[in-house]
Each structure stands twice: as structure tokens, then as C-alpha cells.
Amino acid sequence: MAEHKHNDDAVLMTQEGYDKLSTELKQLRSEERYKIARRIEEARSFGDLSENAEYAAAKDDQAKLEGKIQVMEYQLSRAKIIDxxxxxxxxxxxxxxxxxxxxxxxxxxxxxxxxxxxxxxxxxxxxxxxxxxxxxxxxxxxxxxxxxxxxxxxxxxxxxxxxx
Missing domain, CATH: 3.10.50.30 (Transcription elongation factor, GreA/GreB, C-terminal domain)
Structure with missing residues (x-):
């Protein structure tokens, strides 16, 4: 990412790329977060969380998703659309x-x-x-x-x- 930064830490991006990233971010924030939340709830219903592999896997996936969302939010907040x-x-x-x-x-x-x-x-x-x-x-x-x-x-x- 650092190689194509511009003034003020901008990330150079085409309009198409910006739109695609925005759409993907919206999908992750809504659908993917919802799916993982449901998996966590389902895994909780299995009982003891200390030995619950489904719960641990869902929480791990949730952390990865939130990390990906943060990266995408950062990229979009710094985007400089190429005219x-x-x-x-x-x-x-x-x-x-x-x-x-x-x-x-x-x-x-x-x-x-x-x-x-x-x-x-x-x-x-x-x-x-x-x-x-x-x-x-x-x-x-x-x-x-x-x-x-x-x-x-x-x-x-x-x-x-x-x-x-």
C-alpha cells in the first residue's frame, strides 16, 4: 500500500475500484457480520464455551472479518479517486x-x-x-x-x- 500513496497518505484508486470496494464493505458489514453473529449464537447454545470448537472458530472468523472491515474502511477513507x-x-x-x-x-x-x-x-x-x-x-x-x-x-x- 505504501508504494502508491500520494499526498496526505491518499490511496490512489479508480472510480470503479472505489465503488467495488464500497459495495464489498457494505456486504461485509451487513450480511457477513449477521452470518457470523448467528454462528456464534448457535455455538453458544451447545453449552460449555471453553471446549466449544464451533464457538472458537466463529469468534476467530469474527475477528478476521472485523480486521478486513477496518482495512477497507481505512482504504476508502484515504481514497483519492483518479479523474x-x-x-x-x-x-x-x-x-x-x-x-x-x-x-x-x-x-x-x-x-x-x-x-x-x-x-x-x-x-x-x-x-x-x-x-x-x-x-x-x-x-x-x-x-x-x-x-x-x-x-x-x-x-x-x-x-x-x-x-x-
Whole structure:
């Protein structure tokens, strides 16, 4: 998270990412809290709490849920929405979509550069602080960029940058 903080400890985020995180937070606060509260009540009905595995598991899940809610509340409270109107396609930045050619493997990929909170590599959303995202940041069309990945070094060429 620290790598993409901005002024005043802001967390850079697209509007879509903010909306998705807000929706997920609402769901956790209502539905998930309710489900866990019901599990705790049910486990209490089993009697002795000192040897009640169901109760202990539900309380553990409750603590994890509350921790996740706190993190999401913090992220949303510090969110700085990236105004897509202020972006340009002259260089790669959070909020742009990049078409790259993996010269090493002769394959083309399209990635949207997003915050780490919005990252979903399997759907083409990569974090600006991931190895590929970090290597692409502030680069321009035509630039060739070496990227260190777990399987070695890949050479990428930026073919196109667009703003949604």
C-alpha cells in the first residue's frame, strides 16, 4: 500500500475500484457480520464455551472479518479517486490501459494499471506496484522495458496506451 500513496497518505484508486470496494464493505458489514453473529449464537447454545470448537472458530472468523472491515474502511477513507479526464495517453499511469508485446515470448497482452486494492491479474487488472506494473509506470509508447518476474527476465514493448 505504501508504494502508491500520494499526498496526505491518499490511496490512489479508480472510480470503479472505489465503488467495488464500497459495495464489498457494505456486504461485509451487513450480511457477513449477521452470518457470523448467528454462528456464534448457535455455538453458544451447545453449552460449555471453553471446549466449544464451533464457538472458537466463529469468534476467530469474527475477528478476521472485523480486521478486513477496518482495512477497507481505512482504504476508502484515504481514497483519492483518479479523474480519468485528467489522464492522458502519453505515458503509463494508474487508470490507463496498456497494450504490450512480450518480446521474449512474442505474445501481446492488454493490462489496466490499477491500485493494489483493485488488482485482479487474471482479469487483466495489474497493480502499479507489481513487478510488471512498476516497470511500465511512466513509460511511453515504443519503450522497451525489461521486467524481472519469477521465471526470469521478460522484455516488454509498449504498443499502445489508452485512457478509458
Amino acid at each position: 480519468s479526464a485528467s489522464l492522458d495517453n502519453s505515458h503509463v499511469s494508474v487508470g490507463t490501459t496498456v497494450t504490450i508485446m512480450d518480446i521474449t515470448h512474442n505474445k501481446e497482452f492488454v493490462y489496466s494499471i490499477v491500485s493494489s486494492e483493485e488488482s485482479d491479474p487474471e482479469k487483466g487488472f495489474i497493480s502499479s506496484v507489481s513487478p510488471v506494473g512498476r516497470a511500465l509506470m511512466n513509460k511511453r509508447v515504443g519503450d522497451e522495458v525489461p521486467v524481472k518476474v519469477p521465471m526470469g527476465i521478460r522484455k516488454l514493448k509498449i504498443r499502445k496506451i489508452r485512457v478509458k
